Every structure is written in structure tokens, then in C-alpha cells.
Amino acid sequence: MLYIECPWCGFRDDEEFHYGGEAHIQRPTDPNELNDEEFSEYLYLKSNPKGVILERWLHSRGCRRWFNVLRNTVTNEITEIYPIDTLPNSKEGTEYYGQNWRRKSSVEKTIKPREYK
Amino acid sequence: MKKPASNQGMQGLRSEKEKYSIFSLARNSLTYHENWSQAWRSPEPKSEYDTIIIGAGGHGLATAYYLASQHGMRNIAVVDKGWLGGGNTGRNTTIIRSNYMWDESAGIYEHSLKLWEKLSQELNFNTMFSQRGVLTLAHTEHELKEMNRRVEAIRLNGIDSEVLNPNQIKKLVPIIDINPRLRYPVMGGFIQRRGGTARHDAVAWGYARAADSLGVDIIQNCEATGFIIEKGTVKGIQTAKGPIRAKKVGCVVSGHAGVLANLAGFRLPIDSRPLQALVSEPIKPILDTVIMSNSVHMYVSQSDKGEMVFGAGVDSYNSYAQRGSLNIIEGMLAAAVELFPVFSRLRMLRSWGGVVDTCPDASPIISKTPIDNLYFNCGWGTGGFKATPGSGHVFADLIAKDEPNLISAPFSLNRFISGYLIDEHGAAGVAH
Numbered sequence: 001m002l003y004i005e006c007p008w009c010g011f012r013d014d015e016e017f018h019y020g021g022e023a024h025i026q027r028p029t030d031p032n033e034l035n036d037e038e039f040s041e042y043l044y045l046k047s048n049p050k051g052v053i054l055e056r057w058l059h060s061r062g063c064r065r066w067f068n069v070l071r072n073t074v075t076n077e078i079t080e081i082y083p084i085d086t087l088p089n090s091k092e093g094t095e096y097y098g099q100n101w102r103r104k105s106s107v108e109k110t111i112k113p114r115e116y117k
Numbered sequence: 118m119k120k121p122a123s124n125q126g127m128q129g130l131r132s133e134k135e136k137y138s139i140f141s142l143a144r145n146s147l148t149y150h151e152n153w154s155q156a157w158r159s160p161e162p163k164s165e166y167d168t169i170i171i172g173a174g175g176h177g178l179a180t181a182y183y184l185a186s187q188h189g190m191r192n193i194a195v196v197d198k199g200w201l202g203g204g205n206t207g208r209n210t211t212i213i214r215s216n217y218m219w220d221e222s223a224g225i226y227e228h229s230l231k232l233w234e235k236l237s238q239e240l241n242f243n244t245m246f247s248q249r250g251v252l253t254l255a256h257t258e259h260e261l262k263e264m265n266r267r268v269e270a271i272r273l274n275g276i277d278s279e280v281l282n283p284n285q286i287k288k289l290v291p292i293i294d295i296n297p298r299l300r301y302p303v304m305g306g307f308i309q310r311r312g313g314t315a316r317h318d319a320v321a322w323g324y325a326r327a328a329d330s331l332g333v334d335i336i337q338n339c340e341a342t343g344f345i346i347e348k349g350t351v352k353g354i355q356t357a358k359g360p361i362r363a364k365k366v367g368c369v370v371s372g373h374a375g376v377l378a379n380l381a382g383f384r385l386p387i388d389s390r391p392l393q394a395l396v397s398e399p400i401k402p403i404l405d406t407v408i409m410s411n412s413v414h415m416y417v418s419q420s421d422k423g424e425m426v427f428g429a430g431v432d433s434y435n436s437y438a439q440r441g442s443l444n445i446i447e448g449m450l451a452a453a454v455e456l457f458p459v460f461s462r463l464r465m466l467r468s469w470g471g472v473v474d475t476c477p478d479a480s481p482i483i484s485k486t487p488i489d490n491l492y493f494n495c496g497w498g499t500g501g502f503k504a505t506p507g508s509g510h511v512f513a514d515l516i517a518k519d520e521p522n523l524i525s526a527p528f529s530l531n532r533f534i535s536g537y538l539i540d541e542h543g544a545a546g547v548a549h
């Protein structure tokens with residue numbers, strides 16, 4: 001059982017939450033600019049990492065707010081929780097974000113860079 | 118009769134292994150079963166093979182076996198990071214059926230079921246395949262209607278399938294509670310009588326032994342850690358025991374498919390999730406049919422040892438931890454006890470988890486990849502045990518010919534670009 005600290009409600013069992021999958025996948029600004037292969041990348045391809053993952057959770061049976069989590073998919077240890085419209089702060093989170101394959105993909109290049117706070 | 122040289126045909130090789138039979142059992146009992154010959158060798162890897170299969174689960178071992186037996190290949194290795202059959206093959210609840218809705222799925226799962234029906238004889242290994250019937254329950258009016266529609270689609274593909282009413286179900290499964298006042302009453306169900314279960318380990322062991330007789334090297338404790346790729350073509354793999362070169366590489370690692378794809382430089386539409394199962398203490402025979410329920414998410418059968426084997430649902434989050442959350446088990450057991458009040462006093466002996474490779478359309482990937490001569494077979498998620506023989510059979514064909522056959526073609530990676538998904542969330546509504 002994961003024990004997740006909602007930034008607003010504190011620690012709760014994972015049963016209270018809804019998993020939002022991989023974080024920081026941006027919808028292409030203009031999907032018509034992409035060919036089928038590129039759109040498929042946005043729609044279907046997953047990082048599915050063994051180790052650090054940046055992911056979204058929704059406290060659906062609580063305050064119903066979204067937030068981001070840095071978790072290790074081997075140990076299930078959660079080491080950072082950060083607001084939904086921000087990037088991770090920790091060293092491993094920043095590194096993982098920067099080195100993720102999506103940063104280099106042609107799809108992300110078509111996206112107007114998002115203004116993170 | 119002259120014995121053929123060891124690389125000519127399987128009959129000659131097969132004869133090197135002791136044939137399992139009632140006579141060999143009797144003979145070995147005289148020496149307290151201490152003189153059984155080894156079932157497979159544990160060789161060190163050679164520096165090069167024609168084909169390497171990564172993953173010695175049922176699917177990988179079946180692939181190697183069919184490459185050798187159907188395509189005459191001999192220089193094959195199967196590498197595994199752990200012990201053979203220690204992945205999902207050895208962790209699953211062994212439900213076998215072919216009652217999927219779409220034609221493409223009917224093709225592969227029925228192909229598999231037909232192979233199961235002859236497998237013990239073919240491998241000379243008792244897989245304990247038992248066609249005890251698989252009954253799927255409906256608990257709402259809507260589910261029942263949808264089930265009727267699905268049953269017709271399945272029958273059009275020539276696959277046995279019939280709808281039962283609650284009284285017929287009670288007759289078949291006397292311990293089930295069909296009281297209409299249940300929170301999720303049993304309103305009907307459909308059964309595939311040719312479906313059933315098999316012994317999971319025996320499937321891995323049977324394929325391993327048969328493949329080994331045909332000269333396949335099975336190398337355990339040898340993790341694949343990278344690929345040797347030259348000009349877009351795979352030339353071998355890096356392993357814990359050093360580099361091994363190969364003309365072709367087939368990757369069949371279930372939950373770890375994404376990890377291996379990353380190492381080869383491409384991505385898959387797969388999320389790896391925990392899936393759990395548990396068994397009770399053994400009791401007298403009480404249930405001789407496999408029961409599944411999509412809406413309350415429970416499936417149960419009784420093993421030959423007498424344990425009740427329960428399967429739970431898949432957790433919602435990605436994880437490679439091989440364990441899931443307790444609430445999933447609690448929910449499943451609550452449903453099981455409501456349907457079978459007699460289970461309320463059963464004690465559970467063990468629970469465990471596997472890492473399953475879930476695909477967006479709940480259908481597998483049997484495909485070429487962006488790297489030439491590198492093939493992936495994955496995405497079976499919560500329900501690939503039933504497909505073990507068929508999956509190995511068509512995957513061997515793909516590797517040998519570098520072309521998919523009619524059965525495997527719809528399951529290529531390309532469907533995620535063309536949009537031709539094979540949505541089996543209905544048939545695969547529960548993990549099974």
C-alpha cells in the first residue's frame with residue numbers, strides 16, 4: 001500500500017487517490033502539424049521507467065486536487081511532492097526531467113514551451 | 118536403428134532424454150526417485166548464436182522450442198536474469214480460455230487453445246491441462262445484455278461459448294450464492310467448456326526440457342543489460358556474463374519490456390503494473406469450474422492440491438516492486454466471500470505479485486521493431502499465460518521469416534500509429 005502525502009490533507013492510503021500516470025507530457029499545441037507517428041508518440045508511448053518516475057496523482061476521495069510526485073518504481077519510495085504546474089526541485093527529479101527522452105523528441109519541439117512558475 | 122547425429126532432427130535428440138511415462142515412474146520409484154536424469158543442462162553461453170531469446174518465461178521458452186522444432190534452428194540461446202519460469206509464468210492463476218470478442222484475438226487465443234490440447238503429449242511433460250470450463254458471471258442487466266452480444270460474436274468465430282441462467286449456474290457450482298438480494302446478484306453468465314487451467318511451472322519446465330533436447334542453451338542468472346546495434350541492425354546483446362553476439366534477438370520479458378526497449382533506444386505503449394494473487398489452505402474438492410467476475414473483480418479456481426487460487430486486480434500505478442496494495446486483495450476477497458459464503462472461514466496461505474505489461478488496448482504486441490532483426494513479444498499484461506503456446510509459435514515464425522504471419526500481423530506495433538487497435542478491455546475486463 002502506498003502512503004501518499006497530499007499537500008493539502010496530509011498522509012492517506014493510496015485507495016483515496018486516483019493515478020494520473022506520467023507527469024509533464026504536454027499536449028501538442030497544434031496536433032495538425034504532427035504526422036500520425038508523432039501524434040502516436042504523444043498519445044501512446046510511455047516512459048515506464050524502472051527507478052525514478054515523475055507522476056501525477058489526484059486526491060479523488062479527498063480534496064480532489066492534483067499534484068505531482070517523485071517516486072521510485074522499484075522501492076515505491078516517494079521522495080518529492082510538488083504542485084501540478086511546477087517542475088521538481090530535488091536533484092534526482094531535475095536530472096530525470098532533463099534526461100527524459102521526451103525532451104529530445106521532435107514532438108516536444110513543436111510545443112510552445114510551457115511557462116512553469 | 119542408427120542413431121541420428123545430434124543435430125539432425127528432434128527424434129534422435131529426444132531419445133537422449135529419458136521418456137517420462139508410467140513405466141519410468143515405476144522404475145524410478147524403486148530407487149526412491151534419486152536417479153531421475155536432469156531435465157535440462159546449465160551451459161555457459163557461447164560467444165555467438167543464430168538467435169537469442171531474452172526471457173525464459175513460458176513465452177520465451179516456447180519461442181525457442183518452436184524455432185528449433187518448426188524451423189530447424191539449432192544454435193539458439195535463451196537468457197534469463199533469474200531462474201526459468203520465475204517471472205509471471207510462475208506467478209499467475211493459470212486461467213486458459215479463448216473466448217475473446219474480436220476476430221484478431223480469436224485467431225491467436227484459439228490457436229493457443231488448440232496447441233494446449235496436445236501440449237502434454239507433444240512435450241512429453243504433464244502440463245496438467247484441465248478443461249474444466251471457465252464461467253464468467255454477469256451481475257447487472259447491462260452486463261448480461263453485453264455478454265449475450267459477445268457470446269454471439271465469439272460463436273461466429275467457431276469458439277464454444279454459451280450463456281447460462283442463474284439456476285444453471287447453481288447446478289454447475291453448488292457453493293455459489295445466487296440470492297437476487299446480493300449487492301451484486303448473479304444474473305447469468307457465460308461459459309467456455311473447453312477453457313480451464315494448467316500447471317504454470319510445468320509449462321515452463323516442459324518447454325525448457327523439450328527445447329534443451331533440441332540443443333537450445335538455456336542460460337539462467339544472465340541478465341541482458343544492453344544491445345549491440347550496428348547501423349540500425351541488432352548484432353547481439355550485453356549480459357551479466359559478457360557480450361553474446363547473435364544474428365537475431367527476440368525479447369520476451371513481460372513486465373520488463375519497457376526497460377529493454379529503452380536500452381534499444383525506442384519506447385513502447387506499455388505501463389508495468391503490479392498484479393497480485395493468493396492461495397488458501399488446501400481443502401477437499403469443492404469447486405471444479407473456474408469462476409470469473411468482471412464487475413466485482415474476482416476470479417477463483419481450485420488447484421489439484423486443493424488450494425483455492427484467487428486472482429486480484431491490477432494496481433493503478435506503475436511499479437516494478439513485484440508487490441501490490443492490500444486494498445486490492447481486500448476488495449477481491451470481499452467479493453469472493455459474498456459470492457461463496459463458504460469461503461469466509463478459509464485461511465489464506467500466501468500472496469504474491471508479478472509485474473504485468475499492460476497495453477492501452479489490452480492486446481499483446483508481437484512485432485518487428487525500429488531495430489532490424491530485433492523482435493518484441495510483450496503487452497500480454499494480465500492475461501498471457503493462456504496464450505503461451507500460440508504466442509511462442511507465431512513469434513518463432515516471425516523471427517524465422519522476418520515476416521509476421523496472418524495470426525500475428527494485427528498485433529504489430531504499427532497499430533498504435535494506424536489506430537487499428539484491438540480493444541479487448543471487455544474480454545480482459547479482469548486480470549485472468
Ligand SMILES: Cc1cc2nc3c(=O)[nH]c(=O)nc-3n(C[C@H](O)[C@H](O)[C@H](O)COP(=O)(O)OP(=O)(O)OC[C@H]3O[C@@H](n4cnc5c(N)ncnc54)[C@H](O)[C@@H]3O)c2cc1C
Pocket residue numbers: 171172173174175176177196197198199200201202203204205206207208209210211212213339340341342369370371372373377392393394428469470471472473497498499500501502503504548549
Ligand atoms: C498474479 C498474476 C495472475 C495472472 N493470471 C493469469 C491467468 O489466470 N491467465 C492468464 O492467461 N494469464 C495470467 N497472468 C498473466 C501471465 O502470467 C503473463 O501474461 C505470462 O505469464 C507472461 O509470460 P512471459 O513468458 O511473457 O513472461 P514471464 O514469465 O514474466 O517471463 C519473462 C522473463 O524475462 C526475464 N527478464 C526480464 N528482464 C530481463 C533481462 N533484462 N534479461 C534477461 N531476462 C529478463 C524475467 O526474469 C522472466 O523470467 C497473470 C499474471 C500475474 C502476475
Ligand SMILES: [Zn+2]
Pocket residue numbers: 006007008009010059062063064065
Ligand atoms: Zn487532499
